[in-house]
Amino acid sequence: MGGSPGICRSVGRVPGNCSTPGAVVEPGVPGTVAGNSVVCVGASVVVVPGVVAAGGVVGAIFSTSAASFARHTSSSLRRSASRTPPERSAAPSSRFFAASASPAAISRSASCSCDVVSICATVELRPIANVPRHPLRLASFGPRALLPAAVTARWWRTDKARALFGGAAAHAYYRLDRPATSAVGMMIVAAGHRYGWPVAEGGSQSITGALAALLTDRGGKITTGVHVRDWNELPPADVVLLDVAPSAALGILGARLPDRVARAYRRFKHAPAAFKVDFAIQGGVPWADPECGRAGTVHLGGSFAEIAAAERDVAAGRMPGRPFVLLGQQYLADRSRSNGDLHPLYAYAHVPHGYTGDATEAITAQIERFAPGFRDRIVATVSSGPARLAASNPNYVGGDIIGGANTETQVVLRPRIALDPYSTGIPGTYLCSASTPPGAGAHGMCGYNAAQSALRYLRKGGGDVQ
Known part of the structure; x- marks a missing residue:
């Protein structure tokens, strides 16, 4: 403060x-x-x-x-x-990373202007029955945003860039082969490039x-x-x-x-649910890709196809073996959150609406997949499934943390x-x-x-x- x-x-x-x-x-x-x-x-x-x-x-x-x-x-x-x-600082980098995905790849592959998307993201997020303030820019963004993320992913020339976009698009909490799932991914990536978080x-x-x-x-x-x-x-x-x-x-x-x-x-x-695990870890996350150790938020899902398959399972009410996981390690920027070499870490997976199982192991395994040795650094965990999330806030109906499908x-x-x-x-x-x-x-x-x-x-x- x-x-x-x-x-x-x-x-x-x-x-x-x-x-x-x-x-x-x-x-x-x-x-x-x-x-x-x-x-x-x-x-x-x-x-x-x-x-x-x-x-x-x-x-x-x-x-x-x-x-x-x-x-x-x-x-x-x-x-x-x-x-x-704001002027970018040299270190750490102000890019948006996902596990095994280079931000440079998405910069090279992007076929739409970040300025166009960021204007739409900050100004045009209004009900559909409105006259846009930037009609030409919105006309450029709109048709692309309405595409399924699976179609938009083809614009990227590398598998790493497609995986990076897939992780951002998965914030839609919906099947990535459905219309309009590109919108969230495009805005998140563009805002990350243009302004940061x-x-x-x-x-x-x-x-x-x-x-x-x-x-x-x-x-x-x-x-x-x-x-x-x-x-x-x-x-x-x-x-x-x-x-x-x-x-x-x-x-x-x-x-x-x-x-x-x-x-x-x-x-x-209502949308599918979240299953959240808070970790206390010793010494940080041993990422296989060191670049992930510089990111405040890391998307763990593998390739675009893996992410899309996991989201498809969740939408159908099936718990995927390898769920899409979002991991936050903001202590990298704010050391006041840590106690010496003991750091706070949170991760949550997309799971079916009202899921009653325990996804703690699935989330831990997904982190371990990209950070071998992670398990050995866990000091404590607290898990919060859909029922616990709904009990803490009745608006999280069935564990839906996004307010609706x-x-x-x-x-x-x-x-x-x-x-x-x-x-x-x-x-x-x-x-x-x-x-x-x-x-x-x-x-x-x-x-x-x-x-x-x-x-x-x-x-x-x-x-x-x-």
């Missing part, structure tokens, strides 16, 4: 996790709304540049004046798209702490330890935002929901077909979770877009919003 509320130090430049030291979490441009109040329901408060949101149904309610709300939902995110990227000093909790301080500094109030089950448990407010799964919104809003919205929320499909329709029309998908059909009440466009990710655009809908509602009611 920095010395001031709202500031979270960003440290280091590991591949896939790099930013400028001393980065500031920006609140956005001040605005005013007269005489209104805002309530958000969720398990954790998340405020990204230009965004106010809250995650989950259990844990926290925060309320604030709409003036503060407007400040957080300003134009800072739009401005960020045109900023010059930040690592928060002291762990992700420092981000939450900084943002909570920013909110309370502006008059917001956060209430924790509350399980909101019914609308009547919420304090009076002009605007209510629910950062919850559609099923949780059904429970909270009950008969207040219009029938058409309630039906859509009941039909909403990225099927052909839900990837663009979620949680329902509507001009304003954030609206619940109840005046002043909005859904702002990853179950809304553009879906899961560390972009914050679900909350940002929902906030824009809420501000439009306040303006129609005569609120003084700037």
